[in-house]
Amino acid sequence: DIQMTQTTSSLSASLGDRVTISCSASQGISNYLNWYQQKPDGTVKLLIYYTSSLHSGVPSRFSGSGSGTDYSLTISNLEPEDIATYYCQQYSKLPWTFGGGTKLEIK
Amino acid sequence: QVQLKQSGPSLVQPSQSLSITCTVSGFSLTSYGVHWVRQSPGKGLEWLGVIWRGGSTDYNAAFMSRLSITKDNSKSQVFFKMNSLQADDTAIYYCAPGYDAMDYWGQGTSVTVSS
Numbered sequence: 046d047i048q049m050t051q052t053t054s055s056l057s058a059s060l061g062d063r064v065t066i067s068c069s070a071s072q073g074i075s076n077y078l079n080w081y082q083q084k085p086d087g088t089v090k091l092l093i094y095y096t097s098s099l100h101s102g103v104p105s106r107f108s109g110s111g112s113g114t115d116y117s118l119t120i121s122n123l124e125p126e127d128i129a130t131y132y133c134q135q136y137s138k139l140p141w142t143f144g145g146g147t148k149l150e151i152k
Numbered sequence: 153q154v155q156l157k158q159s160g161p162s163l164v165q166p167s168q169s170l171s172i173t174c175t176v177s178g179f180s181l182t183s184y185g186v187h188w189v190r191q192s193p194g195k196g197l198e199w200l201g202v203i204w205r206g207g208s209t210d211y212n213a214a215f216m217s218r219l220s221i222t223k224d225n226s227k228s229q230v231f232f233k234m235n236s237l238q239a240d241d242t243a244i245y246y247c248a249p250g251y252d253a254m255d256y257w258g259q260g261t262s263v264t265v266s267s
Contacts, residue, residue: 079253089257140212143197
């Protein structure tokens with residue numbers, strides 16, 4: 046199975062900050078990488094698909110980039126409703142696998 | 153507007169099976185696949201399997217021997233069944249429609265495996 050690693054398990058930032066969350070794959074995944082947001086109440090939403098495409102209804106302050114084995118999610122102007130845990134997920138090979146998550150908190 | 157309603161038990165006896173129904177609205181099961189994902193404290197998010205819009209399935213090999221996903225397009229329902237549950241199967245189980253991503257997620261079904 047492809048292992049997805051989010052080395053930062055928690056991150057503290059201030060409102061208005063630019064925040065970058067990283068994710069690495071154990072092998073190249075050809076940009077087949079999605080990002081999800083899980084709110085404290087458990088609600089999960091798709092943010093970014095295929096590395097950098099914004100899912101419908103997602104604010105433009107979210108963006109994704111990367112290639113090969115290394116990918117990142119950037120929030121350009123942190124807002125209070127962005128407090129959540131963020132997960133990367135690859136779909137290059139079955140089984141699809143997730144990173145361990147990065148919990149974003151307000152400083 | 154996509155809506156997902158999951159129905160299933162909250163408590164399952166060890167060695168018994170788990171059945172969850174995901175009823176969808178706002179789209180057709182002939183247009184979207186439906187993935188199943190679970191979240192447990194010990195193992196984070198795990199992709200379990202998918203039933204594609206044409207009815208074919210892919211399963212996580214780790215669960216293939218005890219997992220079955222079927223659907224009824226006319227009723228907009230997807231059926232998840234996992235056999236031989238043990239304590240480490242305690243988790244929140246989600247259905248999530250999508251193709252190359254899990255586009256939408258339900259609230260999940262919290263399942264505890266205990267006698």
